[in-house]
Amino acid sequence: MTQLHELSIAQAGRALRDGAVSSDELTRHALSRIDALDGALDAFILVTRERALADAARADAELRRGEDRGPMHGIPYGLKDIYDTAGIRTTCHSALREDNVPTADSHVAARLAAGGGVLLGKLGTHEFAIGGPSFDLPFPPARNPWNPEHIPGGSSSGSGAAVAAGMLRMAMGSDTGGSIRGPACYCGIVGLKPTYGRVSRRGVFPLSYSLDHCGPLTKTVEDTALTMQVIAGYDPLDPMSANVPVPDFSAGLRRDLKGLTLGYPRAFFADNPAATPDVLAAIDDAVETLAGLGAEIVPVDLPSYNLFEACGRVILIAEAYAIHEQDLKTRPLAYGRFTYQRIAAGAVLSAADLVQAFRTRMELSAAVNGVLAQCDGLITATGISPAPRFDAFGRDATRWTAMLTIPFNVTGHPALALPIGFSADGLPLGMEIVGRLFDEPTVLRIGAAYEAEAGWHTALPALAA
């Protein structure tokens, strides 16, 4: 018998509308799982129990009256704790904002509330979406439900852990260099970094203005599509929000891949010395599966990953330094070590460095657009090795996880991470599907077709609940 936490957003939505389940039941079940599991996983910074039950009661009453607010109506969800929530503490997982209570919702929080969603709470992150995994912050780091000795990825670490553990079906993350796709990969779930400008960042604490993206982490591709239908759209108060039509994100689901051409830039990740054999084999297998679904696979080349990484890292750290400059100078010891060391390094960059990075970005964006003019999507890696152990990180910030995700923050293309199997020691492996700008429906179509064929989304970690 399917348990309530195993219902997809679409399944739960149907059950809510035909009276088979109430939002109150879904919410109380989710809260009981959080009570049972979060002591070991530390995914949540704050559980908004009273708010959740009030949201659920309202949703049930509205649905009984026949008022339908859309696919998230009555569905429990969580927010990474960099999303402002009116009247609810928003800490960025940092001592610097430990008592910060915003007066207004972030745009996404407002959209989800207007869509009848049930806010379960605020989820752990690497400090200011860059610092962790850290043990010198006001809250402990989230742990990987597949093995709590391993990190869940970051910076949307609590979001990834909570969805993988079945505490909720959807959690919002943010992605500046891979912070949605990394946790999705390490936790064996789905994560979408939409096209830059597709989802408003208003009210989300910035890490890097021109690289930040907001997006969901979910158990299935369809759950991502349904969430996107609620959160996407133009926001004139986010200067980089794109005034483009919002598509039907579910339009391509449940279709095969006949007629699609997928570029496979294998050398882009396979030549990386950090790539493990199990990751390479799993991606090759996934590509074969995609071919079996009717896609034409063509080899393509991308510019060197090192150039993408250099471009992205210089922009990211320069912009983060600009945001944090005053606190770095006046309250350095209020930061966690990793956060301070990573962002303070931006002091060494020059204006010329940043201009050269922006020039490189123009060329790299043009190169990716050129490849995507010849094919409908790209298949590449997210993480090139499984989630590392916590004790692989030293006292000082010297290690960035082996993610090849930042190229599409640099270029702004939509990129979907989804699971493709497990390593020999039982840790999730993932791949990334990249699409043309604002063509999330095709990316989701490819992902959903693979997911239905491969079935990895049905795997659940063994948890005592």
Place this chain on the structure above:
Amino acid sequence: MTATEQDIEARCQAAGLVVPADLLAGVTREAADLLRMAALLRGPRSAAAEPFSTRWPESGQ
């Protein structure tokens, strides 16, 4: 102290950033990595790479 470490310390001082001694080693390693990456970006670029802004024309901005 190596030349790179001296350079990083001078750059931090010029930026007005006083790095606590206990955090200096990590900042230095991160900064050295960042400078190595910045050097990769100084190759010749085409005229099409003129950074008229940080926005993408494709996004309609």
